[in-house]
Amino acid sequence: MTKTKTMKLTLPQDELMSCGHLACQGCGATLAMRYMLKALGQKTVLCIPACCWAVIDGAYPHSSLDVPIYHCAFETAASTASGVKAGLDMVGETDVTVVAWAGDGGTFDIGLQALSGTAERNDDVIYVCYDNEAYMNTGIQRSSATPYGAWTTTTPVKHFKTRPKKDIVAIMAAHRIPYIATASVSHPEDFYKKMIKARDIKGTRFFHVFAPCPTGWKSRPEDSVKLARMAVQNGLFPLYEITDGENWTLNLKLKDKKPIIDYIRLQGRFRHLGETELQAMQDEVDRKWNKLLKNCGAT
Amino acid sequence: MRKVIMGNHALSYGALLARSQVIAAYPITPQTQVVELLSEMCADKRLDAKFIKVESEHSAMAACIAASAAGARTFTATSAQGLALMHELLHWASGGRHPVVMGNINRSMAPGWSIWTDQNDSLSQRDTGWMQYYCSSNQEVLDTVIQAFKVSEQLLIPSMILLDAFALSHTYEVVDIPEQKEIDAYLPPFKPQIRLTPSEPRAFGGLTSSEHYFELRYKLQKDMEMAPALIEETGAAWEKKFGRWMGLVEDYKCAGADLVFVTSGTAGYTARVAVDELRKEGIKAGNIRVKVFRPFPFERIREIAGKAAKVAVVDRNMSYGCHGIFHQEVKSALYSGDVHPPVFGFVAGLGGRDITLDSFREIAAHTLSHKRPEDDIVWIGVKK
Ligand SMILES: Cc1ncc(C[n+]2csc(CCOP(=O)(O)OP(=O)(O)O)c2C)c(N)n1
Ligand code: SF4
Numbered sequence: 001m002t003k004t005k006t007m008k009l010t011l012p013q014d015e016l017m018s019c020g021h022l023a024c025q026g027c028g029a030t031l032a033m034r035y036m037l038k039a040l041g042q043k044t045v046l047c048i049p050a051c052c053w054a055v056i057d058g059a060y061p062h063s064s065l066d067v068p069i070y071h072c073a074f075e076t077a078a079s080t081a082s083g084v085k086a087g088l089d090m091v092g093e094t095d096v097t098v099v100a101w102a103g104d105g106g107t108f109d110i111g112l113q114a115l116s117g118t119a120e121r122n123d124d125v126i127y128v129c130y131d132n133e134a135y136m137n138t139g140i141q142r143s144s145a146t147p148y149g150a151w152t153t154t155t156p157v158k159h160f161k162t163r164p165k166k167d168i169v170a171i172m173a174a175h176r177i178p179y180i181a182t183a184s185v186s187h188p189e190d191f192y193k194k195m196i197k198a199r200d201i202k203g204t205r206f207f208h209v210f211a212p213c214p215t216g217w218k219s220r221p222e223d224s225v226k227l228a229r230m231a232v233q234n235g236l237f238p239l240y241e242i243t244d245g246e247n248w249t250l251n252l253k254l255k256d257k258k259p260i261i262d263y264i265r266l267q268g269r270f271r272h273l274g275e276t277e278l279q280a281m282q283d284e285v286d287r288k289w290n291k292l293l294k295n296c297g298a299t
Numbered sequence: 300m301r302k303v304i305m306g307n308h309a310l311s312y313g314a315l316l317a318r319s320q321v322i323a324a325y326p327i328t329p330q331t332q333v334v335e336l337l338s339e340m341c342a343d344k345r346l347d348a349k350f351i352k353v354e355s356e357h358s359a360m361a362a363c364i365a366a367s368a369a370g371a372r373t374f375t376a377t378s379a380q381g382l383a384l385m386h387e388l389l390h391w392a393s394g395g396r397h398p399v400v401m402g403n404i405n406r407s408m409a410p411g412w413s414i415w416t417d418q419n420d421s422l423s424q425r426d427t428g429w430m431q432y433y434c435s436s437n438q439e440v441l442d443t444v445i446q447a448f449k450v451s452e453q454l455l456i457p458s459m460i461l462l463d464a465f466a467l468s469h470t471y472e473v474v475d476i477p478e479q480k481e482i483d484a485y486l487p488p489f490k491p492q493i494r495l496t497p498s499e500p501r502a503f504g505g506l507t508s509s510e511h512y513f514e515l516r517y518k519l520q521k522d523m524e525m526a527p528a529l530i531e532e533t534g535a536a537w538e539k540k541f542g543r544w545m546g547l548v549e550d551y552k553c554a555g556a557d558l559v560f561v562t563s564g565t566a567g568y569t570a571r572v573a574v575d576e577l578r579k580e581g582i583k584a585g586n587i588r589v590k591v592f593r594p595f596p597f598e599r600i601r602e603i604a605g606k607a608a609k610v611a612v613v614d615r616n617m618s619y620g621c622h623g624i625f626h627q628e629v630k631s632a633l634y635s636g637d638v639h640p641p642v643f644g645f646v647a648g649l650g651g652r653d654i655t656l657d658s659f660r661e662i663a664a665h666t667l668s669h670k671r672p673e674d675d676i677v678w679i680g681v682k683k
Contacts, residue, residue, distance in 0.1 A: 045497060
């Protein structure tokens with residue numbers, strides 16, 4: 001008799017995020033939140049600055065999350081989290097995980113100063129950047145996380161972005177904080193495991209989470225998870241961790257690293273690119289991948 | 300305990316006695332001693348507080364607001380450029396109804412760089428929904444920190460305590476520092492009804508449609524309107540306990556005066572000396588020292604200035620393209636009253652230029668020699 005194969009569910013079934021939220025269909029950022037809360041549980045406070053998630057959560061007096069949220073100013077996710085942690089400690093609630101949850105714009109750009117301050121002090125908070133590679137909330141403008149070649153409303157087709165994506169993880173590693181991880185919504189178990197690990201570490205912990213945005217990427221909502229998985233598998237968004245700023249671990253080794261072209265073809269934001277630009281993109285991915293392998297001692 | 304301390308340290312002692320729980324601050328001249336002493340008090344455990352050594356004033360205010368949301372009593376201090384950098388967050392504090400208390404040393408705004416005093420930094424923040432207390436002595440600074448916490452925490456509105464740069468911040472005076480137990484009996488711990496806690500998950504400050512936003516702001520104004528009575532009441536209890544005046548405006552010999560100065564900050568005390576001098580010379584002068592600028596004490600101004608023959612408002616600030624700011628407010632207070640004495644506006648002492656006894660003599664001479672104001676601004680001591 002042949003055995004039927006069943007999938008093993010490794011994530012808890014508890015949900016701290018409910019339906020009725022205001023995200024677009026196929027929004028990667030919602031999956032990221034859902035998985036994070038499964039790991040952190042009820043004893044969590046979120047600090048959310050201006051970004052899509054400030055809207056996704058829902059309008060006053062409603063909220064789609066079953067944990068408290070402080071909606072803060074765009075550039076203050078990190079310092080708000082520092083303040084919440086200090087305040088909760090002083091009123092005797094010392095067992096709460098305080099999370100700053102911000103987009104790439106709020107992290108790579110306007111919020112970088114506060115993030116650097118919090119990390120340098122090693123304040124006891126988790127900072128999660130969900131990266132959809134542009135300012136989506138204000139209608140798809142470029143951020144310093146927007147990759148080379150991409151169309152946005154401020155990098156239009158004829159003047160697409162010509163600078164590479166800022167390496168936020170390297171910047172955070174330079175702060176020598178105890179824990180840094182990348183994660184992708186296509187790999188929830190990996191994300192969950194890392195969150196559990198981060199929850200039990202003291203000090204500033206930083207997550208860079210890949211979160212496709214069909215609205216901004218001009219992709220099909222049903223392709224979001226697929227795109228995220230492709231980005232991991234072609235080395236564009238590798239999964240790795242860094243402890244104490246210098247111990248790098250690659251979580252997913254790629255036996256045969258796929259070219260990025262299939263990933264590119266699924267997105268309207270790269271449609272205008274010709275062979276030369278696509279080659280430049282592939283070269284940049286390869287360069288970074290090789291550097292990562294070196295950092296992880298995997299060459 | 301009586302101690303000779305500088306104005307800045309009066310702020311620190313106020314924050315200590317109030318048992319501040321979270322302090323987040325960034326240094327700027329002439330505020331630095333406020334936070335230096337507080338960091339020392341935290342380090343040697345005289346004060347049981349978390350001191351967050353932030354990387355900017357913007358983050359200082361963000362952290363104070365957040366800690367306040369979590370239920371802690373929070374304090375910070377800044378000056379001029381630092382206050383301007385906080386501007387966005389000042390709205391966040393009042394709109395979110397977080398009773399943060401902050402000392403601000405009144406320093407002129409750059410450019411040109413100036414570390415000397417005038418009030419344009421704090422008056423630029425007058426519409427942010429913060430209460431503003433302008434102090435005239437180190438004792439008043441210390442006493443006001445404690446009052447401010449008490450009033451702020453009842454109304455859930457943040458407070459700013461203003462000191463003139465150097466004229467007060469760095470001037471040493473004898474200050475009576477009350478016993479901790481006396482303050483504990485006066486100022487209860489901060490226990491907000493609603494706060495950020497996992498045991499009662501709530502979203503604070505989320506997306507708010509026009510269905511709700513207007514009412515939230517209406518409530519802020521209604522609560523602000525309750526402040527004058529509460530400040531007077533809180534001040535009266537203080538006076539009963541410590542024998543020192545606390546209130547909205549200080550009336551110095553205004554009854555039956557021919558000429559009433561309206562002043563604030565350290566110029567308020569110079570004005571009192573000027574009043575005494577002028578009275579010796581047979582001029583019936585008086586002084587209103589405006590202590591609380593927000594909420595603006597309209598009623599008290601009408602009561603006192605409304606009875607004067609002439610009013611001379613002395614502004615250490617300027618609303619460019621308009622007039623001195625206290626001048627505007629005093630006029631608007633009197634307009635809705637029954638009597639309308641002529642109100643003269645003087646701008647003096649910008650960028651820390653001294654406002655002296657002679658300045659007041661000049662102001663008095665001008666006011667008494669003109670039937671009505673000819674200009675909305677009379678510049679005192681400017682080299683034209
Ligand atoms: C000080 C300030 N400047 C600008 C804005 C407008 N703004 C709101 S959200 C946003 C972009 C957010 O982008 P990102 O952080 O990448 O998050 P996403 O919207 O993509 O989720 C901007 C520019 C603001 N709220 N505050
Ligand atoms: S714009 Fe993108 S990130 Fe924002 S809610 Fe829609 S799908 Fe999500």
